[in-house]
Amino acid sequence: MENTMQFASRTTGPASRVVTASSIMNHCQKRRRIQLVPVLRISAILLLTIQFHFSRCYAEAIDLNPVEEWLAEHGDANLQNLIDFVSIPSVSSDHDHAHDVRECAKWLKADLQDAGLENVEILETKGHPSVYADWLRADDPDAPTVLIYGHFDVQPADPVDLWTTPPFEPHVREGKLYGRGASDDKGNMYVPVVAIKAYLKTFKKLPVNVKLLLEGEEEIGSPHMRQLLEHHAAKFAADYAFSADGGMVSPTTPSLCLMLRGAFAMELTLRTADRDMHSGSFGGGVQNPLHAMAHLLASLHDMETGRINVHGYYDDVDDLTEEERADIAKYPVPESERLRHEGVNVSVGEIGFNFYERTWARPTIEVVGMWGGFSGEGIKTVLPREAHAKLVCRTVSSQSADTSRKLIESHLTLAAAKIPGAVLEITRNPFSGSPFKTSKDTPGNTVVAAVLRNLFGREPVGMGMGGSIPVFTLLREILSVETTMLAFGHSDENVHAPDEFGRIDSFRKGEKAYVRLFQGLADAHAASRQGKVEL
Structure with a gap:
């Protein structure tokens, strides 16, 4: 950030700096202009x-x-x-x-x-x-x-x-x-x-x-x-x-x-069979796609440090300066108040950062949807043939959505290859924006x-x-x-x-x-x- 977070006025009285026409025009000449308008x-x-x-x-x-x-x-x-x-x-x-x-x-x-x-x-x-x-x-x-x-x-x-x-x-x-x-x-x-x-x-x-x-x-x-x-x-x-x-x-x-953070999204389908199967006849003898999907998604994060486990994902993430962290600390709404409004009692995430640092200046990979099998009333004793998940990922600093997406896809593809009987399909969502x-x-x-x-x-x-x-x-x-x-x-x-x-x-x-x-x-x-x- 360029001295972000806490705005401080340069002046408090009626007399201060003068901006001259020459300084204005000198600055203007540095801009790249669009030639489509006069x-x-x-x-x-x-x-x-x-x-x-x-x-x-x-x-x-x-x-x-x-x-x-x-x-x-x-x-x-x-x-x-x-x-x-x-x-x-x-x-x-x-x-x-x-x-x-x-x-x-x-x-x-x-x-x-x-x-x-x-x-x-x-x-x-x-x-x-x-x-x-x-x-x-x-x-x-x-x-x-x-x-x-x-x-x-x-x-x-x-x-x-x-x-x-x-x-x-x-x-x-x-x-x-x-x-x-x-x-x-x-x-x-x-x-x-x-x-x-x-x-x-x-x-x-x-x-x-x-x-x-x-x-x-x-x-x-x-x-x-x-x-x-x-x-x-x-x-x-x-x-x-x-x-x-x-x-x-x-x-x-x-x-x-x-x-603002950037964003991109993707959907995962992990398939282990051609059809749903009886959980008694096949349970314990074949791969359960829901178990496999849970394992795959868990591999994206280090549960102890909260860091993203994808190789190279932090390469283009700038560290917060001491000044930036001091400015964030001045934000007038305590994180406890922000969390309490949502019914949350503790901030969880990348260690070494507070809630606002995590949510404003750090990248994320979030599971925003996960489904598979029978979800209606009662029980259906079935092993589904496939499981699904949706990811929304937030980028910061100089991260590009395309590069970050490829890093995640590579990680998931390699992780899925280690799961016996699992075939992973990744679908890119057009949702995308730069930080x-x-x-x-x-x-x-x-x-x-x-x-x-x-x-x-x-x-x-x-x-x-x-x-x-x-x-x-x-x-x-x-x-x-x-x-x-x-x-x-x-x-x-x-x-x-x-x-x-x-x-x-x-x-x-x-x-x-x-x-x-x-x-x-x-x-x-x-x-x-x-x-x-x-x-």
């Missing part, structure tokens, strides 16, 4: 915001009270729209819900058009579609362009019987909206949409140019996002990128996300920190996330734009689990954040014409 002013504009005091910006610029009044007046209507949105079972991993994912894209298209966005279209891929929209008529012809990312596909709702209310019949109770996708990511994705709508309905214009990239395949690893971005590079070119997918430490503690690491000092993080400081009245803290958002590294690689997370979900909201919920107050705070972000970026750009930006 000009990408990203670094110049971003650097201007680094020392920009947002409270001064708001005082001298346009009055945002009418926008926030519109948000308050239309809060119930916006919530009802979100309820309608969450009601669509857009489960991207289930072919039976492919129609629902498309219906969700159509719903979004209509809603974005109603909001006043332009050039709204459904972008086809070889899988589920994405949705694009923009508004590119800022008064300033040199206004920055902001790309906002989110996703409208959701995880399966299983096990449905553990939900208090049906997952696709959203229900509001105690200030929380319950439903699959209420937090990840429909609830959070809808936040900037509402902010844009409020601005356009109030002023009939935006202070910056805005583009939206709303994906329908994030929950399955964004398998077609690379092709989509490469094909539409000019369409998505921007000076800033912000992600509405992600979250904060807590409703009262703002944060900057500085690292992402950034610094608290990037221009995007700096401007978001200023917005959050103004909104929460306190410094944001740095954090990592153990999950993966594949588009972050793709935007960096293909569009040369750094992505900054500005999302308002929280770790206790049961994402990917029964009774997922989003906090309505957090959504409304997020709407104000995006409103202030747009105006703050416009004001910072205007200040650049004076050749410097002073705190």
